Amino acid sequence: MKIKQYRTQFIKELAPLYDAYEAESFFYLILENKHRLRQIDLALNHELFFSDEDFTVWNSLLKQLKNEVPIQYLLGKTSFYGLDFEVNEHVLIPRPETEELVEWIITENAPIDKTKKLKILDIGTGSGCIAISLAKNLPNADVYAIDVSKKALETAKRNALNNKVDVTFMFKNILDLEIMKYDYDIIVSNPPYIRNLEKEEIRKNVLDYEPHLALFVEDNDALIFYRKIASLAQKNLLKNGQLFFEINQYLGKETVELLEKMNFKNIELRKDIYDNNRMISASFK
Known part of the structure; x- marks a missing residue:
């Protein structure tokens, strides 16, 4: 079958789950990743076709997409802040909102004096997208990163190697720490923050396939990670150090109040591109 004909069939079969634009974007992502062909190549050559082996691969991918497996997991990679990252079932798929958090940190800390060193800690690093993007830019x-999942850390280490940056990765449960070994200029975290009561809002492709360990917290203590990380920041932030969080959009006010009660200063709550409360910065000393 000609690729152009299969494209029509592919989009039609995904129509009950995805709009035409999203289904078409899936088609071209796979086409480029599996065949090194772009949309322009198909437009210029209508006679391009799939072999029987190609059909087997494509039909398997189509079946998984119809089961709402995230396309990033099917391709084994995604882009974040201009870099390529391996992703798998052990790590969250990086979001555009998290790119905004990274942009905020970089903008605030772009080196004027390149001889001045910064020490940065990323808590709950997952794929390493925050830590690696900061190290690159x-x-x-000097960037350090913590995660409670050994499988996630293995993925993050490969991503650091592939992106040619040095990050020190540590296997630790942040909830078990009372004080950290080093002091930092910046502590950043995108911790679990979705309450169980919000699960009905979560799409199947996230709920069924992304790691719950990195997503959910108990309804009765939704700020458990923020409170713990802020407590550690009180002890381990250097003078004029900064704390950055990605947060639950519904708990912006509560997160600000938590930091105020813990005597943090210069607290700033920011919205993301979707106009949701999504990021907080604060300082302690």
Whole structure:
């Protein structure tokens, strides 16, 4: 079958789950990743066709997409802040909102004096997208990253290697720490923050396939990670150090109040591109 004909069939079969634009974007993502062909190549050559082996691969991918497996997991990679990252079932798929958090940190800390070193800690690193993006764009920074999942750390280490940056990864449960070994100029975290009561809002492709360990918290203590990380930041932030969080959009006010009660200063709550409360910055000393 000609690729152009299969494209029509592919989009039609995904129509009950995805709009035409999203289904078409899936088609071209797979086409480029599996065949090194772009949309323009297909437009210029209508006679391109799939072999029987190609059909087997494509039909398997189509079946999984119809089961709402995230396309990033099917391809084994995604882009974040201009870099390529391996992703799998052990790590969350990086979101555009998290790119905004990274942009905020980089903008605030772009080196004027390149001889001044920064020490940065990313808590709950997952794929390593935050830590690696910061290491890539803040060459004066020594970057450290913590996660409770060994499988996630293995993925993050491969991503650091592939993106040619040095990050020190540590296997730790942040909830078990009372004080950290080093002091930091910046502590950043995108911790679990979705309450169980919000599960009905979560799409099947997230709920069924992304790691719940990195997503959900109990309804009766939704800010458990923020409170713990802020407590550690009180002890381990250097003078004029900064704390950055990605947060639950419904708990912006509560997160600000938590930081105020813990005597943090210069607290700033920011919205993301979707106009949701999504990021907080604060300082302690």
